[in-house]
Amino acid sequence: MTTIRDTATRRGFFGRAASWISAIAARASASSARTLEMDIAEGGSPGHGPLAKWGMAIDLDLCTACGGCVVACASENNVPSTGLTTADAGTSIAWMGLLPKDDARDELELPELLPMPCMHCEDAPCVKVCPVNATYQNPEGLVVQITDRCIGCRYCMVACPYSRRFFNWKEPEWPETYRNLLNPDVSTRPEGVIEKCSFCSHRIRKLREESRVNEHTITDADLQRLPACAQTCPANAIVFGDLNDPASQVSRMAASPRSSRLLEHLGAKPKVIYLARERRQDG
Amino acid sequence: MSAWDSTGGVAPIRMARFGVPFIAAMLVLAGLVALGGYGYLQQRLHGDIVTGLRTVGKGGPAWGVYICFDVMFVGFAFAGISLSAIVRLFRIHTLWPITRLAEVLAVLSLLMAGICVIADLGRPLHGLLNLPLYARTSSPFFGTFTLVIGAGLTASLIYLFLDERVDSAWWAQQGAPRGFVFRWSALGFRNTAEEMRRHRKTSFWLSLILLPLMLLSYSTLGFVFGIQGGRPGWFGALQAPSFVILAAMSGLGLIITIAATARWLLDLHEFITERAFLWLGSALGVLALAYMYLLGVDALTSRYASSAVQRDLAVEITQGGYAPMFWGMFACYLLPAILLVYRGLRRAPSVVVAALCGVLVNVGAVVNRYLIVVPSQTRGQLLLWPKGSYAPTWVEYAVLSGVLALGTMLFLIYLQWFPAVPMETVGLVMPVQAAKEGRSRARLRMLATWMTLIFGLALAIVGLALSARFGTRPEGDPLVLGSPVLFLSGVVCMLGSAVVYELFPSAKLQQTTG
Numbered sequence: 128m129t130t131i132r133d134t135a136t137r138r139g140f141f142g143r144a145a146s147w148i149s150a151i152a153a154r155a156s157a158s159s160a161r162t163l164e165m166d167i168a169e170g171g172s173p174g175h176g177p178l179a180k181w182g183m184a185i186d187l188d189l190c191t192a193c194g195g196c197v198v199a200c201a202s203e204n205n206v207p208s209t210g211l212t213t214a215d216a217g218t219s220i221a222w223m224g225l226l227p228k229d230d231a232r233d234e235l236e237l238p239e240l241l242p243m244p245c246m247h248c249e250d251a252p253c254v255k256v257c258p259v260n261a262t263y264q265n266p267e268g269l270v271v272q273i274t275d276r277c278i279g280c281r282y283c284m285v286a287c288p289y290s291r292r293f294f295n296w297k298e299p300e301w302p303e304t305y306r307n308l309l310n311p312d313v314s315t316r317p318e319g320v321i322e323k324c325s326f327c328s329h330r331i332r333k334l335r336e337e338s339r340v341n342e343h344t345i346t347d348a349d350l351q352r353l354p355a356c357a358q359t360c361p362a363n364a365i366v367f368g369d370l371n372d373p374a375s376q377v378s379r380m381a382a383s384p385r386s387s388r389l390l391e392h393l394g395a396k397p398k399v400i401y402l403a404r405e406r407r408q409d410g
Numbered sequence: 411m412s413a414w415d416s417t418g419g420v421a422p423i424r425m426a427r428f429g430v431p432f433i434a435a436m437l438v439l440a441g442l443v444a445l446g447g448y449g450y451l452q453q454r455l456h457g458d459i460v461t462g463l464r465t466v467g468k469g470g471p472a473w474g475v476y477i478c479f480d481v482m483f484v485g486f487a488f489a490g491i492s493l494s495a496i497v498r499l500f501r502i503h504t505l506w507p508i509t510r511l512a513e514v515l516a517v518l519s520l521l522m523a524g525i526c527v528i529a530d531l532g533r534p535l536h537g538l539l540n541l542p543l544y545a546r547t548s549s550p551f552f553g554t555f556t557l558v559i560g561a562g563l564t565a566s567l568i569y570l571f572l573d574e575r576v577d578s579a580w581w582a583q584q585g586a587p588r589g590f591v592f593r594w595s596a597l598g599f600r601n602t603a604e605e606m607r608r609h610r611k612t613s614f615w616l617s618l619i620l621l622p623l624m625l626l627s628y629s630t631l632g633f634v635f636g637i638q639g640g641r642p643g644w645f646g647a648l649q650a651p652s653f654v655i656l657a658a659m660s661g662l663g664l665i666i667t668i669a670a671t672a673r674w675l676l677d678l679h680e681f682i683t684e685r686a687f688l689w690l691g692s693a694l695g696v697l698a699l700a701y702m703y704l705l706g707v708d709a710l711t712s713r714y715a716s717s718a719v720q721r722d723l724a725v726e727i728t729q730g731g732y733a734p735m736f737w738g739m740f741a742c743y744l745l746p747a748i749l750l751v752y753r754g755l756r757r758a759p760s761v762v763v764a765a766l767c768g769v770l771v772n773v774g775a776v777v778n779r780y781l782i783v784v785p786s787q788t789r790g791q792l793l794l795w796p797k798g799s800y801a802p803t804w805v806e807y808a809v810l811s812g813v814l815a816l817g818t819m820l821f822l823i824y825l826q827w828f829p830a831v832p833m834e835t836v837g838l839v840m841p842v843q844a845a846k847e848g849r850s851r852a853r854l855r856m857l858a859t860w861m862t863l864i865f866g867l868a869l870a871i872v873g874l875a876l877s878a879r880f881g882t883r884p885e886g887d888p889l890v891l892g893s894p895v896l897f898l899s900g901v902v903c904m905l906g907s908a909v910v911y912e913l914f915p916s917a918k919l920q921q922t923t924g
Binding site: 281288 | 552
């Protein structure tokens with residue numbers, strides 16, 4: 128026990144100072160741990176070990192580039208309509224986009240159009256530069272955007288090498304007929320903020336809640352088609368799941384010799400894996 | 411009758427006089443400020459869609475002229491403060507009369523830079539609230555927010571205030587017109603020899619601290635671009651030093667132009683000598699040469715970059731669509747460099763040539779900032795998203811005109827109320843002899859100064875440590891909300907120790923002579 132006499136001496140003072148510093152440091156780590164717990168509690172355990180690492184695999188051999196994933200994503204996530212003219216193109220928002228083919232750099236044997244959601248990079252350049260922590264990586268590897276905190280500086284958009292971040296250049300609008308069809312599980316975003324693909328994190332949360340209520344263990348089959356894009360894909364080319372679970376389909380696809388990731392040399396470690404087209408003799 | 415006339419024999423230093431041209435200039439500038447305000451109002455009412463900015467990968471750059479001019483204005487401030495600090499540190503008497511103009515330029519430039527940042531933000535009010543609360547150390551904007559806008563502005567204001575105080579006391583003693591302004595801004599300075607000694611000491615130490623601080627803070631602006639691994643044309647260790655040299659060059663160019671204009675308008679030929687322009691011109695020439703060297707190194711290295719996109723971008727800038735801008739910019743640097751270095755070597759000063767070169771260098775610098783900021787976003791896509799283009803809209807031009815007009819307006823107002831040249835530097839301040847300060851008073855003064863300094867240092871360290879979460883998770887929220895403000899307050903407090911040292915109440919004037 129520290130006595131008044133202790134604090135009055137030099138040794139006592141340093142002792143107290145050391146205990147303050149250790150208390151502050153403990154609070155620092157406790158706070159990190161608490162954030163971690165909150166994130167898990169918010170989502171719940173995926174049923175594949177203590178912590179999931181969400182990832183997506185897109186098999187380009189199956190993809191027909193029909194664009195169904197783009198439409199489903201926009202509908203699921205209340206992505207606003209920004210107009211159809213050429214002038215509006217620069218303001219358009221597409222969490223899931225279709226990347227045009229590059230003949231000169233066709234290492235992946237890409238189809239004409241390549242489906243591209245946010246890569247949810249493990250070492251995300253956008254996360255590092257956000258000045259107010261409006262975007263961060265949650266313990267399950269999702270790169271999350273806090274709309275209400277975003278100040279609209281667009282640094283993350285400039286930093287994203289995949290160009291997968293979108294800015295609300297004006298107040299979001301939907302055609303009149305769509306207004307009653309907005310998804311109540313996803314909040315709409317105001318003018319002046321950045322938005323991006325969330326891997327349909329609201330669906331993950333909902334699945335966990337339902338499994339808790341129904342006392343059902345979440346299986347890989349529950350996850351594979353969980354995001355709207357994967358659910359809609361008619362060719363089953365998009366597979367979602369836990370990369371920490373070696374038995375999951377997404378992990379097996381990630382281990383395929385056909386797998387690769389976009390712009391791997393940048394070291395951002397994207398969690399979207401592409402499976403190249405099979406080379407066929409019959410052409 | 412000229413609107414720029416003598417103040418009536420109080421001193422050989424003229425101040426801008428309130429007259430028809432002054433009022434006309436003010437009205438025109440106020441009109442431009444109003445236009446800028448209207449433009450910004452449109453931006454807030456209809457969204458940033460009214461600007462020429464667009465989504466990266468969807469046809470546009472997300473950052474445009476607002477960011478270009480933000481970088482430019484902060485660069486002016488860097489150059490202004492650095493020049494003033496170097497002059498004081500090395501006691502370069504020839505350039506001393508220009509320091510006041512450089513300091514005023516620094517303060518106003520930072521104000522303009524702040525407005526540019528606010529104009530660029532999608533949600534400015536959230537920015538003003540969330541940056542102090544959540545600013546995270548992993549983002550270069552942490553340094554921009556705390557060191558550039560916060561500490562840089564405070565430092566410039568302290569510098570200007572302490573120096574201005576000496577002059578104000580002298581002008582008040584001389585019974586100058588509008589004496590109440592000088593009595594107020596002198597804030598107790600009585601122009602004693604002891605006070606002057608303290609002022610020189612403060613100036614020296616402040617200059618010594620400010621030089622590295624300004625270098626560090628301006629480098630963070632270079633890091634905003636230099637740390638972007640996924641943006642060809644931006645990533646590189648050369649970015650921060652290039653930013654510093656470019657800022658020094660364009661800032662010095664503007665200071666020369668302003669000094670030449672003030673010299674002509676206010677008839678300051680006696681004080682701001684041709685020799686000063688020879689010095690400044692030679693420095694500008696050498697800086698232009700140094701910057702061209704850096705440009706060349708960067709252009710050459712980019713041609714051998716591992717990324718094909720970066721190589722293509724370098725070709726696009728020097729030989730493609732941006733080539734006219736690039737080579738035009740290069741000419742804007744080359745011509746002044748040749749002219750000024752030649753004149754420097756021949757010891758042939760020319761105020762007009764130096765001033766025009768200052769203008770030319772800044773035309774080049776505006777284009778240069780555009781070439782740094784825009785092409786990487788429009789043409790530097792690593793994936794095959796459509797290439798972009800950028801044409802600023804009337805809103806951006808209006809806002810920038812408004813910002814420039816506001817800065818000019820405040821500069822003219824300053825010149826109308828205060829002298830453009832420090833009195834001390836032109837030998838007009840004759841200190842009043844007074845009894846030396848008692849030892850106990852001097853000790854108290856030192857104690858208060860050191861306490862402020864140490865308190866500020868402690869606050870800055872604690873603020874930084876809490877903001878960076880003791881290094882455990884620098885990409886998270888600050889450990890305590892608002893700790894970025896603690897850091898900023900600490901730096902401001904450290905700089906404020908100079909004010910404490912100078913403003914600590916002196917003993918009553920016991921004995922005065924002539």
